[in-house]
Amino acid sequence: MTSPRIRILATxxxxxxxxxxxxxxxxxxxxxxxxxxxxxAQALGLDARFDGRDIAAIGSQDxxxxxxNALHMSIFDALLDDDTDGIIVTHGTDTAEETxxxxxxxxxAGKPVVLVGAMRPADAVGSxxxxxxxxxxxxxxxxxAAGRGVLVVMSDQVFAAIDVRKAAxxxxxxxxxxxxxxxxxxxxxxxDWFGPPDRTGRGARFAWPDGLPRVSILTAYAxxxxxxxxxxxxxxxxxxxxxxxGQGNAPTPVLDALAKAGVPVVRSSRVDQGSVDRxxxxxxxxxxxxxxxxxxxxxxRILLQVLLANxxxxxxxxxxxxxxx
Ligand code: ASP
Numbered sequence: 121m122t123s124p125r126i127r128i129l130a131t132x133x134x135x136x137x138x139x140x141x142x143x144x145x146x147x148x149x150x151x152x153x154x155x156x157x158x159x160x161a162q163a164l165g166l167d168a169r170f171d172g173r174d175i176a177a178i179g180s181q182d183x184x185x186x187x188x189n190a191l192h193m194s195i196f197d198a199l200l201d202d203d204t205d206g207i208i209v210t211h212g213t214d215t216a217e218e219t220x221x222x223x224x225x226x227x228x229a230g231k232p233v234v235l236v237g238a239m240r241p242a243d244a245v246g247s248x249x250x251x252x253x254x255x256x257x258x259x260x261x262x263x264x265a266a267g268r269g270v271l272v273v274m275s276d277q278v279f280a281a282i283d284v285r286k287a288a289x290x291x292x293x294x295x296x297x298x299x300x301x302x303x304x305x306x307x308x309x310x311x312d313w314f315g316p317p318d319r320t321g322r323g324a325r326f327a328w329p330d331g332l333p334r335v336s337i338l339t340a341y342a343x344x345x346x347x348x349x350x351x352x353x354x355x356x357x358x359x360x361x362x363x364x365x366g367q368g369n370a371p372t373p374v375l376d377a378l379a380k381a382g383v384p385v386v387r388s389s390r391v392d393q394g395s396v397d398r399x400x401x402x403x404x405x406x407x408x409x410x411x412x413x414x415x416x417x418x419x420x421r422i423l424l425q426v427l428l429a430n431x432x433x434x435x436x437x438x439x440x441x442x443x444x445x
Contacts (some may be wrong), residue, residue, distance in 0.1 A: 122353040129207065130153060130177065131176045133178075134238045136242065154173060155172070161254070161257065163439050166254060177376060191209065191223070192226065207232065212237055212273075218418050229269055232265035233271065235281075236272070248292040251276075252303045265278075274294065336357040338360060353381060359383050364387050387402065387404070
């Protein structure tokens with residue numbers, strides 16, 4: 121068998137971060153370009169052929185439309201390129217779930233597309249970057265990785281974009297999945313899928329838009345005042361996501377203000393994991409809300425943006441998309 125041809129698209133993050141010393145606490149993300157990442161990967165003797173592009177050199181807290189647009193275009197090109205078997209995106213961990221989900225909603229499932237990051241900078245003692253990158257190469261070079269949507273590789277585990285979230289601020293094992301946990305275990309020399317691909321042959325779920333509308337997330341808390349809603353609307357929000365209490369709850373005056381907001385409202389939860397379902401404590405039918413189901417606030421916002429950008433604003437249609445896996 122010939123070695124898989126992997127394209128690496130670098131965006132920055134801690135995997136490309138440098139502290140200047142193996143034991144320094146502070147560091148700067150996005151200091152190492154794709155050429156250096158490629159030569160480090162090549163030096164490991166991995167069974168793959170690489171080429172690469174620098175898309176950005178940022179901490180992923182600064183990612184936005186311009187980077188996403190460039191990244192989407194580059195992945196789209198790589199999907200059409202007969203000389204590329206799989207695509208790896210090196211990315212910061214803070215917003216990996218948002219980028220992965222946005223790509224997942226807008227790319228066909230034809231070739232493996234794998235996001236990978238690190239929790240420790242490249243020059244830190246015990247850095248996880250090269251381990252994670254080696255694992256990502258293993259996944260991106262595997263035919264069975266295609267047809268599963270965009271994947272995220274961290275700490276010897278593979279997650280589907282729709283499930284994954286960053287669940288800890290520190291430590292190499294910072295990622296979790298919901299409702300599915302990891303869908304495979306991976307090391308640089310092994311890859312064990314827990315089931316067959318579930319999206320083989322599927323096209324992109326949504327067209328790539330010309331831009332993403334402004335959607336704000338409002339986090340609920342005991343005693344929250346309803347003026348947060350007006351504040352978001354006057355800032356230009358065309359949709360609102362409630363990061364609600366428990367099952368997507370909020371104080372009654374806030375729910376009343378949301379019902380009158382005049383823009384689509386999606387109820388999600390500030391709780392780390394779990395589903396937000398329709399009409400449990402909140403009467404979604406009467407108030408015109410959409411329930412985020414298994415998506416946390418960050419991913420609910422991405423889906424709402426993509427729906428609005430594709431002209432889908434009817435709550436029933438929207439709910440069907442939030443219900444879909
Ligand atoms: N702030 C960094 C980023 O998201 C954190 C990381 O990569 O782990 O780019």
